[in-house]
Amino acid sequence: MQPSAPRPAPAASPDNAARDRLVIGVLMVSTFTVILNETIMSVALPRLMNDLAVTASAAQWLTTAFLLTMSVVIPITGFLMQSLHTRTVFLMAMGFFCSGTLLCAMAPGLGFLILGRIVQAMGTAIMMPLLMTTVMNLVPAERRGRTMGNISIVISVAPAIGPTISGLILHWLAWRWMFIIMLPIGLATLTLGYFWLQNVTEPRKARLDLLSVPLSAIGFGSLVYGLSTIGEGHGAGGPVPVWLPLVLGIVVLAIFVRRQLRLGREGRALLELRTLGVRVYAVSVIMMGLAMMALFGMIILLPIYMQNVLGLDELHSGLLLLPGGMTMGLLAPFVGRLFDRLGARKLVIPGAILVSAGLWSMTMLGIGSPFALVLVCHMLLSAGLALLFTPLFTSSLGSLPPELYPHGSAVIGTIQQVSGAAGIALFISVMSLRIGAALDSGAEMVVATQFGLHGAFTVAATISLLLIVAGFFVRRPPASGGAHPGAH
Numbered sequence: 001m002q003p004s005a006p007r008p009a010p011a012a013s014p015d016n017a018a019r020d021r022l023v024i025g026v027l028m029v030s031t032f033t034v035i036l037n038e039t040i041m042s043v044a045l046p047r048l049m050n051d052l053a054v055t056a057s058a059a060q061w062l063t064t065a066f067l068l069t070m071s072v073v074i075p076i077t078g079f080l081m082q083s084l085h086t087r088t089v090f091l092m093a094m095g096f097f098c099s100g101t102l103l104c105a106m107a108p109g110l111g112f113l114i115l116g117r118i119v120q121a122m123g124t125a126i127m128m129p130l131l132m133t134t135v136m137n138l139v140p141a142e143r144r145g146r147t148m149g150n151i152s153i154v155i156s157v158a159p160a161i162g163p164t165i166s167g168l169i170l171h172w173l174a175w176r177w178m179f180i181i182m183l184p185i186g187l188a189t190l191t192l193g194y195f196w197l198q199n200v201t202e203p204r205k206a207r208l209d210l211l212s213v214p215l216s217a218i219g220f221g222s223l224v225y226g227l228s229t230i231g232e233g234h235g236a237g238g239p240v241p242v243w244l245p246l247v248l249g250i251v252v253l254a255i256f257v258r259r260q261l262r263l264g265r266e267g268r269a270l271l272e273l274r275t276l277g278v279r280v281y282a283v284s285v286i287m288m289g290l291a292m293m294a295l296f297g298m299i300i301l302l303p304i305y306m307q308n309v310l311g312l313d314e315l316h317s318g319l320l321l322l323p324g325g326m327t328m329g330l331l332a333p334f335v336g337r338l339f340d341r342l343g344a345r346k347l348v349i350p351g352a353i354l355v356s357a358g359l360w361s362m363t364m365l366g367i368g369s370p371f372a373l374v375l376v377c378h379m380l381l382s383a384g385l386a387l388l389f390t391p392l393f394t395s396s397l398g399s400l401p402p403e404l405y406p407h408g409s410a411v412i413g414t415i416q417q418v419s420g421a422a423g424i425a426l427f428i429s430v431m432s433l434r435i436g437a438a439l440d441s442g443a444e445m446v447v448a449t450q451f452g453l454h455g456a457f458t459v460a461a462t463i464s465l466l467l468i469v470a471g472f473f474v475r476r477p478p479a480s481g482g483a484h485p486g487a488h
Helices: 014-036 045-051 061-083 086-106 110-138 141-172 177-196 212-228 243-265 273-277 279-308 314-342 345-362 371-398 402-440 445-471
Strands: none
Touching (some): 014 110, 045 061, 045 279, 061 086, 061 110, 061 279, 086 177, 110 141, 110 371, 110 402, 141 177, 141 279, 141 314, 243 273, 273 279, 273 402, 279 314, 279 345, 279 371, 279 402, 314 345, 314 371, 345 371, 371 402
16 A cells, blocks of 8 residues: 555635745745755865864765765655644754754864754755655646746755855854854744744654664665775775775665565555656656766865865855856746746756766866856856756656655655765765875875866766766656656
């Protein structure tokens, strides 16, 4: 028996229509707030590496641990949204986020800072699927493209402008002020939801498979940890051999997948992987995973390039990334309307080509590259991602039957965050390996860093070619969104 989704309250009356708009609006503002914080550390990494005396491989865990925690928590959100009222889930999410932000603001060192980021991520992980599932339940299929275009502003622009905001803060203040400033914003959003958010679903009884939770955490965590340690010690991986966490992650994930497929037939899966049996959904999710690797990888690598190679400070690094974030924000609503008219393929293929062009252009960045070239590369990437996110989100969830919306959102979120974390770990490791090799050969640090970044950009650009190929397999889902797992 299939697990049942939370039932949306009837939306035929004007009162319910106004209520639904208010609920979606509150959730979008809240989600923008928590996702903005997802990438706020990227420009700060060079500063933190100096202030806390840590390496790039250690500092990148401030973002990697955030993404990895989300990948572990997101599968549980399907259970939470079936079992609890909308308002309860919202207050839980924002409560975690505000608590984690307070921990970060008070952190005495890297360890406590990472702990605070993990608590923040628990809240962010709940907010994203809550927004997606609520929209799918409340918005008719013929208007989802436009609505998802607005949501794409939240999901894609918030992380894109995070580096700009952190650059502005770091120009005048210490790094912990990034969290001191975010805390009242989070509390204001929590208060807004407490007074204005209404319940729009009726909870139903659901069961949580407790064994699946640690399997998910160990599997995803070991895989990302193994990728992140490749670059430490010139590939030696420190005290733990590189291959050990990678093999452990693969084995545990295989066990996890097998268990989810078995539990899915009983309606008890933590992560309903049978959604991947719908071809439109599967292709869209794979493309989103690749796109998130590119997005988060560049959010980490470009600030390192601008600060450690070009010699820019945090403020100018953040400002140089701002036009790309604005490009994504301006394009997202238009892309949503175009999707309603044209479907997915006519948007995702040009989007994939632009993403790949932007990444390949970044392989040409060097020590003397003009700032204009960095700007053009980032704007190409941003424009391509804007053309990808809305069609992929809408096509993937729209291809599923309504009872699988919570599970579809959870799978999307999990793959996105794992892909982002894996991308950061992989690119940083490639960069670190090449920097170490260059330093061993007698190169100066700036030259070695540029050499390492070139290798990371090349790996990212090569992976982006898969996006173009996958784009030809994307289809527009039926208007009813009634496909079932296994349908092609």
